[in-house]
Amino acid sequence: MHGNWRGGNDFELLPEASRFLPAMFDAIEQARASILIELYLMESGRLAAALIDALIRAAGRGVTVLLLLDGYGAMGLSRHDRERLQAGGLALRFFNPLGLHSLARNLTRDHRKLVVIDGRLAFTGGFGVVDEFLDAWYEVAVRIQGPVVADWVHLFCRLWDSPLTRGDGAAALVRGLSTATRVENGHRGMRGRVVWGRGYRYQTIRHSLHGRIAASRQRVWICTPYFAPTLGLRLRLARAARRGVDVRLLLPGKRHDHPGVRYAGQRFYGRLLKAGVHIHEFQPTFIHAKFSLVDGWVSLGSCNFDHWSLHWNLEANQEVDDRRFAEEVAMLFERHFAVSHEIEPQAWAKRPLLQRFREWLFGILDGVLTRLK
Numbered sequence: 001m002h003g004n005w006r007g008g009n010d011f012e013l014l015p016e017a018s019r020f021l022p023a024m025f026d027a028i029e030q031a032r033a034s035i036l037i038e039l040y041l042m043e044s045g046r047l048a049a050a051l052i053d054a055l056i057r058a059a060g061r062g063v064t065v066l067l068l069l070d071g072y073g074a075m076g077l078s079r080h081d082r083e084r085l086q087a088g089g090l091a092l093r094f095f096n097p098l099g100l101h102s103l104a105r106n107l108t109r110d111h112r113k114l115v116v117i118d119g120r121l122a123f124t125g126g127f128g129v130v131d132e133f134l135d136a137w138y139e140v141a142v143r144i145q146g147p148v149v150a151d152w153v154h155l156f157c158r159l160w161d162s163p164l165t166r167g168d169g170a171a172a173l174v175r176g177l178s179t180a181t182r183v184e185n186g187h188r189g190m191r192g193r194v195v196w197g198r199g200y201r202y203q204t205i206r207h208s209l210h211g212r213i214a215a216s217r218q219r220v221w222i223c224t225p226y227f228a229p230t231l232g233l234r235l236r237l238a239r240a241a242r243r244g245v246d247v248r249l250l251l252p253g254k255r256h257d258h259p260g261v262r263y264a265g266q267r268f269y270g271r272l273l274k275a276g277v278h279i280h281e282f283q284p285t286f287i288h289a290k291f292s293l294v295d296g297w298v299s300l301g302s303c304n305f306d307h308w309s310l311h312w313n314l315e316a317n318q319e320v321d322d323r324r325f326a327e328e329v330a331m332l333f334e335r336h337f338a339v340s341h342e343i344e345p346q347a348w349a350k351r352p353l354l355q356r357f358r359e360w361l362f363g364i365l366d367g368v369l370t371r372l373k
Contacts, residue, residue, distance in 0.1 A: 002204045003155075003194040009146030010188050011320050013328050015289075017133050020123065020141035021047075027117045028054045031063045034177055036116040036156045038068040040109065040302070041128030043076030048129050052081060056088035065090040066173060068160055070110040071097035073128070086168055093160060093167030095314075110159065111313035112196070112302045114152060119179035122149045124301050124318050126225075126290045132257075138282070140223075140289040140332070142300050142318055144192070150179040151194040155316060190325060196316040197303065205303045205317050210236055212294040216245045221293040221333050223250040225286070226258065227265030228306035228366055234268055238275035246278075250336055253281035257288075261306075264366035267359040273345040280340035290317075293333060296326040 014020035028035060028051075035058055042048060059065045067085065069077070071094040085092050095110040115123040125141030133139055144152070157174035159165060197205045213220050213236040220240050227249065229237075241247040249272075256262045269279055291300040301317030320326070 002196065002208070003148065003151035005191055005193045005321070006147040006151070007189060007191050009144065009148050009190045009192045011190050011192060011318070011322070011325050012143040013325070013332065014123075014125075014141045014143055015332055017127075017139060020125065020127065020139070020143075021133070023143060024115055024123055024141075025050070025054055027115070027121055027123070028058055031058050031117045032061075033118045034064045034066070034116075035118075036066050036068075036114070036153065036177075038110070038112050038114040038156055038159070039128055040070045040073040040111045040113065041076075041130050042069050042074045043130045044078040044081050045131040047131050047134055048077065048081060051129055052084055052088070055085070055090055059089035064173065064177075066156075066160060067092050068095060068110070068156065068165070069093075070095050071166075072106075072109055073111075076130070091168065091170065091173050093165050095159060095162070096164045097166055107312045108164075109313050112155075112316040114156060114316065116149065116152055116156065119153055119177060120149060121145055122152045124152070124316065126288055126302060132286075133288075137257075137286050137288040138284070140291055140300065142320075144318060146190075146192070148192045148194060148318075152316075153177060153179050155194060155196060159314070188322075188324065190320060190322040192318060192320045192322075194316060195299070195319055196314070198314050205299070205301075205315055206230075206233075206305070208319065209233070209292060209294075209299060209305065212297055213237065213240050216240050216294050218295050219246040219248075219293065219330075221246075221248045221250065221330070222305070223287065223289050223291050223333070223336070224305050225252055225256075225288045225290065226261050226304045226306045227251050227268075228261060229265070229268065233305060234272065237277055238272060241272075241276035247276065248278040248280060248333075248337070250280050250282060250287070250333065250340065252287050253283050253341060255283075255286045257286055260362045260365065263355075263358040264362040266355075267363045269343060269348055273343065273348060279343040280337050281343065282336060282340045284339055287336070291329065293326060293329050296323045297321050298326055298329050300329075
């Protein structure tokens with residue numbers, strides 16, 4: 001499922017929390033009509049406390065504040081913080097709280113990340129409200145202005161009003177929210193569209209990436225923190241590399257929040273390397289960002305391009321078809337490649353038995369989870 005391509009937008013790349021967090025907090029402070037926030041992860045801590053304070057101040061100014069959290073991803077949000085939010089005049093709802101219903105329903109999570117201010121300014125990326133984003137995890141976001149923001153608003157509104165969403169905030173609060181659909185002075189005239197996925201039935205994000213890779217001519221660069229690719233994606237990456245496309249993967253190194261996922265993904269390194277795919281493991285910290293660059297096209301948002309994201313989660317990405325933005329993303333990739341360890345095919349072929357055992361073991365576990373779908 002996807003929105004239409006829309007021109008007249010402005011997209012600003014915001015790498016690192018030191019850039020996107022101040023931009024978001026400033027936008028929240030400037031809000032005059034509405035603030036819509038949709039998140040997977042929100043846990044009590046320094047960042048959550050700062051956000052709650054900012055949202056309560058906004059509600060005190062008369063701003064309509066709607067906070068939509070995943071029922072599982074927000075389990076780390078304390079009762080005290082939940083009570084502060086509700087007492088502060090915010091509308092708080094939770095998507096699909098865990099229950100004694102089907103396993104498949106419990107596995108369906110809202111993994112999207114979205115902040116919309118006054119229907120005219122939006123942010124998306126891979127961020128959450130946990131303290132790791134302050135100093136331990138590397139993340140990237142994009143600041144969005146222009147007609148495409150209305151599509152983000154509509155996406156939020158549909159889920160807020162979903163039968164799977166529960167909470168004190170009335171579903172009707174999203175009716176009549178204003179959106180700014182006109183092109184304004186200062187916008188750089190960029191084309192963009194919103195793409196989203198909902199489990200294995202709606203996989204537009206994956207199909208869009210597959211189509212771009214199949215048609216690629218110059219480069220396919222992908223950054224993902226959880227590299228558990230489908231067979232279809234692996235085959236397309238290998239085919240592109242064999243026909244001379246510059247195919248590179250930017251993946252986490254040893255600093256990983258789920259080491260088992262890293263080992264499971266490493267079992268695919270050998271064949272990809274033989275096909276000519278370049279694999280870079282980021283060294284400075286855990287890289288949690290999810291963004292892709294194919295020639296002059298960029299996709300950035302919540303989707304990890306792993307089995308879990310594609311088969312269970314609600315995901316959403318911002319696609320941008322603009323050479324100027326693509327070159328900014330390319331420069332960001334280049335900076336990251338420079339501080340990464342590139343896996344050499346000959347060295348990888350000689351890796352220790354313990355490493356091979358870990359790949360085998362966690363590969364089996366990944367296969368079991370994949371078959372759950």
